Amino acid sequence: MIVSTTNTLDGYSVEQYLGIVSGETIIGANVFKDFFASITDIVGGRSSAYERVLREAKATAMSEMEMQARTFGANAIIGIDLDYETIRDGMLMVTSSGTAVKVIKH
Numbered sequence: 001m002i003v004s005t006t007n008t009l010d011g012y013s014v015e016q017y018l019g020i021v022s023g024e025t026i027i028g029a030n031v032f033k034d035f036f037a038s039i040t041d042i043v044g045g046r047s048s049a050y051e052r053v054l055r056e057a058k059a060t061a062m063s064e065m066e067m068q069a070r071t072f073g074a075n076a077i078i079g080i081d082l083d084y085e086t087i088r089d090g091m092l093m094v095t096s097s098g099t100a101v102k103v104i105k106h
Contacts, residue, residue: 001066002076002103009076012103018072022097023064025057026087057094058082065096074100 002009061082069077080098087093 001069001074003062003066003080003098004076004078005080007079007099009078009103011106012076013106014078014101015104016102018069018074018100018102020097021065021068021072021074021077021100022095023061023066023068024093024095025060025064027053027057027092027094028090054084054092054094057092058096061094061096065098069098069100072100074102076101076103 002012008014065077065080077098077100080096083095085093085095
C-alpha cells in the first residue's frame with residue numbers, strides 16, 4: 001500500500017478514486033501517567049517514552065486506515081492528514097484520514 005500526504009504520486013496515475021478512509025485510536029491518560037512515573041530519560045524537556053506512545057498510536061490509526069482502504073480495493077491512499085486531539089478526562093485521540101485510490105505506474 002502506497003501512502004502519501006500529497007494528492008499525487010510521482011510516476012503513478014490515479015485510475016480510480018474509491019472514497020475517504022480513516023483510522024482512529026484513543027489513548028487513556030493513565031497510559032501517560034504510567035510512562036511518566038518511570039521516565040529516566042528526559043533530555044532537554046523531551047520524553048522518549050511519551051514520544052514512543054504517540055508513534056504507536058499513530059501507527060495504529062494508520063494501520064486501521066490502510067485496512068479500510070484494502071476493503072475498498074485500493075492500492076494507495078493519498079492526501080493523508082493526521083490529527084491529534086485531547087478529549088474528555090485527559091484522553092488523546094489520534095486520527096488519520098485520506099482518499100483511497102487505485103493507481104497505475106507510468
